Each structure stands twice: as structure tokens, then as C-alpha cells.
Amino acid sequence: MGEIRLVGTAHVSQASVDEVRSTIEEYQPDVVAIELDKARFAAIRNQGEKPTVNEILKGGNFSELLVQWSLAYIQRKIGMDVGVEPGAEMLAAIEEAEKNNIPIALADRDIRLTLSRFWGGMGIIEKLKLLFAVVGAVAGGGDEEELDIEELTKNQDLIEASIEEFRKFSPKGAAALIGERDAYLTHSLLRLASKNEKVLGIVGAGHVKGIKEYMAKPETLPPFSSLVEQPKGFPWKLAFGVFFVALFAFLILLIGFSGVGLDVLLEAIFYWIIINGVLAAGFTLLAGGHPLSALTAFGVSWLTSLNPFLAAGWFAAITEAKVRKPQASDFQEILDAESFNEMRKVPIFRVVLVAALANVGSTIGTFAYFIFIFPILGIDPTVILADGFSNLISFIEGILPF
Structure with missing residues (x-):
């Protein structure tokens, strides 16, 4: 089994961009695993095919789409405030890996499946709470506070506290967005480590603790098949x-x-x-x-x-x-x-x-x-x-x- 090194990042942090570049240069891994799926990888490289209007209408998941677009807007707004494009650290990892001729692995679950499990797993009260929170954030409601992104990436206690708050706010939503993806990312990294001596994982800072816990006790990992099933809750x-x-x-x-x-x-x-x-x-x-x-x-x-x-x-x-x-x-x-x-x-x-x-x-x-x-x-x-x-x-x- 090869060595796995993690870099925990914030998606709108210049410090994360710099750390990703310097770590790849210094560590020279055999493979760089990034927290992206095929669709987001294509999107970040501006190579993705956009769905047609008919596909959106046939899908019928209008509330999910609104939440997805609104969350992307909130992330972009934070990025504009600190002068960094969302996903800049992932793009930096891709560019740095390509410059050093290092293979890139897409370690994350399909975003469509994650959103489907996220939205489908929540009860109506959780969905309403989330929609009100998103509307408030998009509309600019709430107290305006200075957000220190760089401090957030360094302070694991603050990250864990934020995740715990999210779990209290939406237990099932947090399970799909964080807990399940911790497990999925760990499966991806362990699979890569079985074939490579040095694996570098570029993941969001909020996933670092969960991944490390699973790596310390691989027997606690849920079966991979359970993480890729479409939700089958009561209709x-x-x-x-x-x-x-x-x-x-x-x-x-x-x-x-x-x-x-x-x-x-x-x-x-x-x-x-x-x-x-x-x-x-x-x-x-x-x-x-x-x-x-x-x-x-x-x-x-x-x-x-x-x-x-x-x-x-x-x-x-x-x-x-x-x-x-x-x-x-x-x-x-x-x-x-x-x-x-x-x-x-x-x-x-x-x-x-x-x-x-x-x-x-x-x-x-x-x-x-x-x-x-x-x-x-x-x-x-x-x-x-x-x-x-x-x-x-x-x-x-x-x-x-x-």
C-alpha cells in the first residue's frame, strides 16, 4: 500500500492555491487525486457540455437546480470578495500536475448523484430550512461579517464546528454532502494507493478529518456500492x-x-x-x-x-x-x-x-x-x-x- 498525503483546501483561497502548487512540486507524487467528478472537471476546464432546456424540463428537479445554482452563486460571491475564483485550487492542481507530467485522478462522486441523495434524503422540514437559508444568503440577509477564508483553512477546530452546525441544521443533508463523500473519497484514495507509491489527495478542508478517520480504521468504511446507489426512500x-x-x-x-x-x-x-x-x-x-x-x-x-x-x-x-x-x-x-x-x-x-x-x-x-x-x-x-x-x-x- 502506497503513501497518501492530504492537502485540505478552501475553494476560494489564494493560500490553498499556493499550497497545492508547492506541495505537488515538493512531494512529486505518482498521482494527484482531486475532489472533482467528470462533470465538474470538464466544467472547470470549460469543456463540459451544458444540458439543453428540454433535458432540464424533463428532469423536473427544479428545486434541486435552484439550490445548486444558488449555492454556486454564494461560493462565487465569497470568491469575488477575496479575489479568488471558486475551484481555483483544483485548477492549480490540474495545471501543476500536467506541468510535471503527473497523472490526475478524479476522486469524487458524480455531483448529480450527490445532489440527488442530498435532496432526496432530506425531509420536508430540512428542505424548507435549507431553502430559507439559501434565499436569505442570496438576498444578502443576515449580519454582514468579515470572512477570513485563509484562517478557516488553517483552523481545523473552526471547520469541525462549522460541520457540526450543518449536521444540526440538516442531519441527512450533511450525511450526503460530507459523511458519504468522506467515505467515497477514502475509497478512491485507497484504491489509488494500492497501485501507486505516492498519492496526493487535494480535498476540501472539511473532508480531511473524516478521511483520516476512515484511513485509520478502513474496516469502518461503508461498502462502495452503498455510496453510489440512487436513493430509494418512500415516495x-x-x-x-x-x-x-x-x-x-x-x-x-x-x-x-x-x-x-x-x-x-x-x-x-x-x-x-x-x-x-x-x-x-x-x-x-x-x-x-x-x-x-x-x-x-x-x-x-x-x-x-x-x-x-x-x-x-x-x-x-x-x-x-x-x-x-x-x-x-x-x-x-x-x-x-x-x-x-x-x-x-x-x-x-x-x-x-x-x-x-x-x-x-x-x-x-x-x-x-x-x-x-x-x-x-x-x-x-x-x-x-x-x-x-x-x-x-x-x-x-x-x-x-x-
């Missing part, structure tokens, strides 16, 4: 969708059998269309969507809320894409944006934002309907539901052959 989204469809159908059925009259029944259906449509359209406009996109959201929300396999945001996003006409260059514009307002002006960002917020509006509309429908109709739900249920049972008994 809560589908379950909630089916539940609310069944609840709506049952509610309409009880109102119909309660004897209040056809006009009240039609009014209940009318308000389902209005409440879902208005909120979906309103959130579309809040995202900066075109009026035609808002009209689309209004028109389909009542129906998509009755089908767990459809989403109002998807239809609104298609309309938005037709109107805004995103280009391949939009992805670079998102990366180059210096403010959230600049990001919002980029067509592809607007399309994804419209999709996400239209879905949020439609979901809120579904909850709001069940909360406010009886006060709106001006009827007593206990009487209506009791009478409706009683009449329904009598009807069923009347048609049964026994």
Missing part, C-alpha cells in the same frame, strides 16, 4: 398526491350526497379551480414569469393537483421557455452573475424559477382549499360531512344485492 410526493386526490374526490362526493344542492356542489368545484389557479399564477408572476406562463399555470393547476404525475410548474416552464427562448450561453451567465437580480434576468434561470414557484403555489392552493372551502361556502362542515356520509352509506346499502 412521499406520490403518496401525498394520491392522498389529496382521494380526499378531494371524497369531499365532493360527501357534499353531493349531503343534500345541499347542485349549486353548492358546483361552487365547491369552482373554488377548487380558482384557489389552485390564482396561487399557481401568483407565484409564477412572483418568480418574474411572463403573463402567458402565469395564465398557463392558472389553467392547468386545478387539473395537475388532481394528478400526482403532473405538475403545474412543468407546463408553466414550457410556456416560459417558449417566450424567453433560453440559450446554451445562459448557463455561463448564471455562473458569471454578480447578484441575484442578474441571475433572475437569465432566461434559463427564470424558467427553472417559474417551474419551482408555480409548483409551490399550486401546492399551497391545495392545502388552502381544504382549510378555507367550508368558510367560503358558508356551511357547517360537521353537518354537511355527517349528512353526506350517512346518505352515502344508505345509497350504497340500497344498491347492494344483500
